[in-house]
Amino acid sequence: xxxxxxxxARPSVKLTQLAKSFSSRIEFASAADGxxxxxxxxxxxxxxxxxxxxxxxxxxxxxxxxxAVNALIALVERDFETGx
Amino acid sequence: MNANVGIVIVSHSPDVARGAADMVRQMxxxxxxxxxxxxxxxxxxxxxxxxxxxxxxxxxxxxxxxVLVDLGGAETNTExxxxxxPDEKQASVVVCDAPIVEGAVMAATEASAGSSLEEVRRTxxxxxxx
Numbered sequence: 263x264x265x266x267x268x269x270x271a272r273p274s275v276k277l278t279q280l281a282k283s284f285s286s287r288i289e290f291a292s293a294a295d296g297x298x299x300x301x302x303x304x305x306x307x308x309x310x311x312x313x314x315x316x317x318x319x320x321x322x323x324x325x326x327x328x329x330a331v332n333a334l335i336a337l338v339e340r341d342f343e344t345g346x
Numbered sequence: 347m348n349a350n351v352g353i354v355i356v357s358h359s360p361d362v363a364r365g366a367a368d369m370v371r372q373m374x375x376x377x378x379x380x381x382x383x384x385x386x387x388x389x390x391x392x393x394x395x396x397x398x399x400x401x402x403x404x405x406x407x408x409x410x411x412x413v414l415v416d417l418g419g420a421e422t423n424t425e426x427x428x429x430x431x432p433d434e435k436q437a438s439v440v441v442c443d444a445p446i447v448e449g450a451v452m453a454a455t456e457a458s459a460g461s462s463l464e465e466v467r468r469t470x471x472x473x474x475x476x
Contacts, residue, residue, distance in 0.1 A: 272373050272408060273375055275374055278455055279455065282461075283459070303469070304452050304455040305473055312386060
């Protein structure tokens with residue numbers, strides 16, 4: 263989780279929009295053993311209140327699972343494409 | 347024509363409606379038809395049926411339109427506006443029972459993914475306190 267402010271409103275929207283562009287079931291968590299959150303649910307993503315510097319874990323299941331995880335990691339690494 | 351569900355924001359205050367619409371545009375982007383209305387003709391607070399109808403038509407999508415309202419008259423005037431639509435359009439417009447700003451952003455996020463009108467409404471209404 264490289265983003266400076268954590269999963270606030272705009273990063274949450276970006277993450278959800280990207281997750282929804284894949285057909286796989288996609289979940290994320292801030293700990294390796296969960297709890298896991300449906301990355302396609304904007305309300306659930308925002309409710310996690312994931313803080314900055316959290317280490318995000320992604321898991322996906324489905325035909326495009328690997329592509330989905332790669333794309334989501336890339337989004338985090340690009341700082342969610344939000345400006346300063 | 348846009349395939350995504352449209353979003354309409356109806357507030358008594360034009361500043362609130364415009365501000366909520368700005369948040370949708372900046373957070374969610376331009377993939378969702380969006381319109382807002384609010385305020386009385388003289389500059390005070392208020393909502394009116396004609397402006398709501400015009401906003402619904404600006405945000406029109408064949409996938410439907412989800413409306414976010416603030417208080418009292420905003421909801422009743424929106425319901426009147428929906429009743430004045432042609433019969434075949436009435437079923438394609440829903441009022442979401444959700445907070446206006448947060449609901450608009452949630453609904454628009456869901457709509458931007460190509461979700462159905464019912465999914466958009468459900469996502470906005472997920473925000474309600476349990």
